[in-house]
Amino acid sequence: MFDLERITRENIKGLVPYSSARDEFSGEAKVFLDANENSLGSPLPKWYNRYPDPHQLKVKEAISTIKGIASEHIFLGNGSDECIDLLFRCFCEPKIDNVVICPPTYGMYGVSANINNVEVRKAPLTEDFQLDLTHLENLVDAQTRIVWICSPNNPTGNCFNRTDIEAVLNNFNGIVVIDEAYINFARQKSFIQDLADYPNLVVMQTFSKAWGLAALRLGMAFASVSIIDVLNKVKPPYNINQVSQELALRALEEVGQVNDMIREIVDMRNALSEVFERIPTVEKVYPSDANFILVKIKEARMVYDFLLTKGIVVRDRSNVRLCEDCLRITVGTEKENTMLIDAIGDWLSGKQLEDLTVV
Numbered sequence: 201m202f203d204l205e206r207i208t209r210e211n212i213k214g215l216v217p218y219s220s221a222r223d224e225f226s227g228e229a230k231v232f233l234d235a236n237e238n239s240l241g242s243p244l245p246k247w248y249n250r251y252p253d254p255h256q257l258k259v260k261e262a263i264s265t266i267k268g269i270a271s272e273h274i275f276l277g278n279g280s281d282e283c284i285d286l287l288f289r290c291f292c293e294p295k296i297d298n299v300v301i302c303p304p305t306y307g308m309y310g311v312s313a314n315i316n317n318v319e320v321r322k323a324p325l326t327e328d329f330q331l332d333l334t335h336l337e338n339l340v341d342a343q344t345r346i347v348w349i350c351s352p353n354n355p356t357g358n359c360f361n362r363t364d365i366e367a368v369l370n371n372f373n374g375i376v377v378i379d380e381a382y383i384n385f386a387r388q389k390s391f392i393q394d395l396a397d398y399p400n401l402v403v404m405q406t407f408s409k410a411w412g413l414a415a416l417r418l419g420m421a422f423a424s425v426s427i428i429d430v431l432n433k434v435k436p437p438y439n440i441n442q443v444s445q446e447l448a449l450r451a452l453e454e455v456g457q458v459n460d461m462i463r464e465i466v467d468m469r470n471a472l473s474e475v476f477e478r479i480p481t482v483e484k485v486y487p488s489d490a491n492f493i494l495v496k497i498k499e500a501r502m503v504y505d506f507l508l509t510k511g512i513v514v515r516d517r518s519n520v521r522l523c524e525d526c527l528r529i530t531v532g533t534e535k536e537n538t539m540l541i542d543a544i545g546d547w548l549s550g551k552q553l554e555d556l557t558v559v
């Protein structure tokens with residue numbers, strides 16, 4: 201059985217959270233002399249002299265409507281990266297507790313664990329990039345607090361089998377984080393609607409990918425009210441700045457436009473995959489449920505360097521276990537994708553010339 205009390209760190213359970221001026225008074229007033237702001241204003245128009253809403257209520261309401269989940273189940277972080285760090289700080293006792301990750305996967309889980317001095321146990325994915333449930337289960341012990349699952353996974357691009365994820369949710373009595381940063385590009389449906397069934401589930405999403413707002417630094421975590429309450433207690437009071445809140449609200453009014461972009465990116469991803477499959481030195485294009493493709497290509501590192509000389513930067517994953525000889529390529533604009541394909545063409549014709557001179 202999942203018991204949030206059991207896995208919450210003692211110091212966090214006993215924590216008296218910082219109470220901001222905006223917390224102590226949040227009613228209607230005309231004169232605000234409670235937060236040591238600059239009452240004269242600022243060089244900028246608007247109310248940037250004032251501290252932002254520490255609870256981001258308006259943004260959460262807008263997200264709530266779109267996702268069909270009540271605001272109390274929503275936490276906002278300064279990027280998903282802040283959510284990741286907070287989960288470690290709330291639930292993992294340094295040097296005592298451990299977490300399980302499933303590499304190759306997003307690097308921040310491991311880095312954040314190291315920063316927090318929490319042991320990382322690794323259950324690598326199978327050859328077909330799925331969860332290795334037996335290995336995972338063997339790694340879990342009484343001190344395991346979080347299992348990190350990234351689906352669709354970065355850098356492999358695929359979703360994990362839903363039944364496998366459900367098995368972890370049902371059998372592990374710590375927190376299961378499902379990082380759905382790329383879910384909008386996937387055929388699988390989000391786990392957000394399953395929160396009621398799993399008290400140990402945390403779903404993470406972000407404004408950085410499909411929403412096109414990586415610069416705002418806005419990540420979302422969806423979970424039970426009691427988990428969200430713990431995160432709220434520990435977060436810095438004003439972790440989401442006023443400008444990000446305002447811009448997020450404006451963006452949230454444009455779901456239609458975002459959905460159009462998602463469809464366009466998915467179409468281009470599929471087209472790009474087909475082109476790469478026809479390139480003779482490409483050994484495999486992995487199926488993608490994200491806005492990037494993972495390509496196994498001969499002499500990956502040299503291709504990477506060659507692309508750089510053409511001003512094109514992709515992600516070299518060739519030294520990552522299970523991703524040997526792989527490049528991770530983000531879907532670009534139509535023009536950028538064409539430039540990429542042309543550059544690969546140049547690389548191939550250069551190769552043929554080289555071969556000729558060797559002969």
Ligand SMILES: *Cc1c(COP(=O)(O)O)cnc(C)c1O
Pocket residue numbers: 278279280281282306350354379381405406407408409414417418419
């Ligand atoms: C890009 C990405 C994120 C987003 O992180 P932010 O801090 O919200 O920008 C989260 N998880 C994964 C797996 C990613 O690839």
